[in-house]
Amino acid sequence: MSPSERPLDRRSPLVLDTHDLGRRAGAMKEIVTDVPAPDGMGSDVIGVPPASPIALELRLESVVEGVLVSGTATVTVAGECGRCLEPIEQELVIDVQELYLYPGMEPDDTDASRMEGEALDLEPLIRDEVVLELPFMPLCQEDCAGLCPTCGANLNADPEHTHGDVIDPRWGDLAGWQSAQDN
Numbered sequence: 001m002s003p004s005e006r007p008l009d010r011r012s013p014l015v016l017d018t019h020d021l022g023r024r025a026g027a028m029k030e031i032v033t034d035v036p037a038p039d040g041m042g043s044d045v046i047g048v049p050p051a052s053p054i055a056l057e058l059r060l061e062s063v064v065e066g067v068l069v070s071g072t073a074t075v076t077v078a079g080e081c082g083r084c085l086e087p088i089e090q091e092l093v094i095d096v097q098e099l100y101l102y103p104g105m106e107p108d109d110t111d112a113s114r115m116e117g118e119a120l121d122l123e124p125l126i127r128d129e130v131v132l133e134l135p136f137m138p139l140c141q142e143d144c145a146g147l148c149p150t151c152g153a154n155l156n157a158d159p160e161h162t163h164g165d166v167i168d169p170r171w172g173d174l175a176g177w178q179s180a181q182d183n
């Protein structure tokens, strides 16, 4: 095989080998496994941590034009809340439904996924779906109260928090007096 025929990185855990599936239409294979996530799935604020597990539950089915892949890929998405900066971690289930055309199949759709030899690469598919699903502004909760613009306190933890009045200097004096009494 020349490299040009096999440009896929076969060591990538998201490249599946369909050799044992065969090309007889109707042949089927189930894949249930965890694979490590590649780098760069997501944005600076939220994404799939590299090497975190992607749980694949897939069915590969041989059809006339290629291999139909269906099922789910479950990833963990981690990042920080865009308002309060607290860490966020959530599970994202991606529905996978994709036909990978055999090499040499003429596609009507030039964007169609294609097999390379007997291998197919799930990475572009999963990456696109993850990016689509990721919120532009991730929030720890829908109504996150964010941070106090004055002191940076987390307003979710302290909803009554206010700087309505500048602290009266007399209270400061009283506090000093109190601690003097305590001593």
Ligand SMILES: [Zn+2]
Pocket: 081, 082, 083, 084, 085, 086, 139, 140, 141, 144, 145, 146
């Ligand atoms: Zn938040």
Ligand SMILES: [Zn+2]
Pocket: 148, 149, 150, 151, 152, 153, 161, 162, 163
């Ligand atoms: Zn404050």
